[in-house]
Amino acid sequence: MSTFQRARRRLRAHPFALDAALAAGVLVCIVAGSLVEPHGPDGVTWALRTPDALSLVLMVLGAAALVLRRRAPLAVLAFTGGVSLVESVTGDPRAPVAMCVVVALYTVASATDRPTTWRVGLLTMTVLTGAAMIAGPLPWYAQENLAILAWTGIGATAGDAVRSRRAFVQAIRERAERAERTREEEARRRVAEERLRIARDLHDVVAHHIALVNVQAGVAAHVMDKRPDQAKEALAHVREASRSALGELRATVGLLRQSGDPEAPTEPAPGLDRLDDLAGTFRNAGLRVLVAREDQRPDHAPALPAAVDLAAYRVVQEALTNVQKHAGAEAKAEVSVVRVGPHLEITVLDDGTGTGRREAPDGTGTGTGTDTGNGKGGGHGLLGMRERVTALRGTLTTGPRYGGGFRVHAILPVETHTSAVQDGP
Numbered sequence: 001m002s003t004f005q006r007a008r009r010r011l012r013a014h015p016f017a018l019d020a021a022l023a024a025g026v027l028v029c030i031v032a033g034s035l036v037e038p039h040g041p042d043g044v045t046w047a048l049r050t051p052d053a054l055s056l057v058l059m060v061l062g063a064a065a066l067v068l069r070r071r072a073p074l075a076v077l078a079f080t081g082g083v084s085l086v087e088s089v090t091g092d093p094r095a096p097v098a099m100c101v102v103v104a105l106y107t108v109a110s111a112t113d114r115p116t117t118w119r120v121g122l123l124t125m126t127v128l129t130g131a132a133m134i135a136g137p138l139p140w141y142a143q144e145n146l147a148i149l150a151w152t153g154i155g156a157t158a159g160d161a162v163r164s165r166r167a168f169v170q171a172i173r174e175r176a177e178r179a180e181r182t183r184e185e186e187a188r189r190r191v192a193e194e195r196l197r198i199a200r201d202l203h204d205v206v207a208h209h210i211a212l213v214n215v216q217a218g219v220a221a222h223v224m225d226k227r228p229d230q231a232k233e234a235l236a237h238v239r240e241a242s243r244s245a246l247g248e249l250r251a252t253v254g255l256l257r258q259s260g261d262p263e264a265p266t267e268p269a270p271g272l273d274r275l276d277d278l279a280g281t282f283r284n285a286g287l288r289v290l291v292a293r294e295d296q297r298p299d300h301a302p303a304l305p306a307a308v309d310l311a312a313y314r315v316v317q318e319a320l321t322n323v324q325k326h327a328g329a330e331a332k333a334e335v336s337v338v339r340v341g342p343h344l345e346i347t348v349l350d351d352g353t354g355t356g357r358r359e360a361p362d363g364t365g366t367g368t369g370t371d372t373g374n375g376k377g378g379g380h381g382l383l384g385m386r387e388r389v390t391a392l393r394g395t396l397t398t399g400p401r402y403g404g405g406f407r408v409h410a411i412l413p414v415e416t417h418t419s420a421v422q423d424g425p
Contacts, residue, residue: 019067026099027063034059034095055095058087062100069107074120077104081124088132088148098128098148102155109159110166117163121156125149200384204314211321212241215285237284244281271309272337275316279335282320288332289320294339304344308412311388312337312346315396318381319348319408327352327406344412351405385410 034055062083069076080100087097105124109117129149133140217238224231270278272293279289304312316335323333331352338345382398385408389396394412401407 023063023066030059058083062097073108073111077108080104089135102151105155106159109156110162117160125152211324212285213238269310270313287324291335293337315385315410323350342414346410348408
């Protein structure tokens with residue numbers, strides 16, 4: 001920072017001191033101007049003459065009033081205008097007290113709006129110039145009278161230009177700050193959406209695989225002594241489910257890596273092409289699962305967007321997990337995936353008799369479908385499914401079936417809006 005910038009900042013921090021220094025400088029200029037003899041025999045000359053007492057008092061009063069120009073600009077303008085008016089009528093030779101009016105008018109123009117500047121400036125110029133021409137000791141066409149008109153106009157114009165520039169700079173600063181706030185809000189919104197998406201993926205992965213691990217571990221513990229071969233098979237399923245869970249968790253959490261971090265996940269997100277593998281994991285856990293698919297796309301029909309493919313897989317995964325946890329040991333699940341025109345319909349039915357609390361058909365819910373089956377609830381399975389489907393502008397209906405069991409039915413549009421695909425499931 002240069003010396004000039006430091007001095008300018010220090011003066012801005014003490015405006016009263018700056019105004020006092022300005023008033024002193026104006027007083028020095030007025031006193032120096034009162035020593036000029038503009039009508040000498042040889043033209044403009046300097047004369048060592050002493051101003052009369054009234055002129056000296058008016059000089060001091062006009063300059064001293066400028067100390068308060070920031071606090072009461074209109075009052076200071078009125079006071080200095082009155083002092084200059086008295087001097088222009090009585091002074092002979094005249095002292096340049098009108099310099100105080102120029103500074104005061106500049107302050108008013110820079111601190112108020114343009115209409116006020118026009119009204120006050122024209123009034124000041126008219127009154128001072130008219131009084132000097134009509135009642136002054138000099139002829140009306142004297143250059144001193146025209147100088148009053150010119151200098152007061154310059155003061156008003158300069159003040160209005162400073163005010164306009166200050167308003168322009170402030171508007172630019174406000175636009176920049178508003179744009180920065182908008183960018184920050186957009187970044188926070190995107191971060192929140194990404195966190196929600198990752199949280200849904202983590203919930204789906206953990207709920208599915210941990211449920212399978214729990215079931216297989218229970219089977220292994222039950223048959224460990226009597227049927228060790230079956231226990232060994234169950235433990236193998238536990239190991240496979242654990243490995244699959246760790247892989248999906250690694251891929252999901254890997255999304256939080258920075259772009260330069262090594263070993264970024266490269267495995268694609270799961271989709272309906274892995275539906276048979278998904279059903280196989282549940283069959284290994286003892287759940288009877290039937291899968292019926294009629295989702296082959298017709299000729300010239302668009303392929304499933306990645307967001308729709310992942311959402312469909314997660315809906316089936318969560319629905320089967322709920323069946324595994326709540327429907328009972330003898331339950332059977334039926335999965336249907338049908339492509340009807342521009343929509344993909346997914347239906348998961350079960351005939352279980354479990355007592356786990358589930359969401360009500362209207363979506364308000366008496367619980368969720370991912371509790372522990374003990375009636376305590378507290379999961380977010382159906383809520384997560386509903387959020388996924390809604391994000392893609394689809395519909396999800398869930399509820400108990402007539403005669404027992406539960407039904408999950410989702411309709412996903414194949415042609416989603418760009419925003420939905422970019423935001424993710």
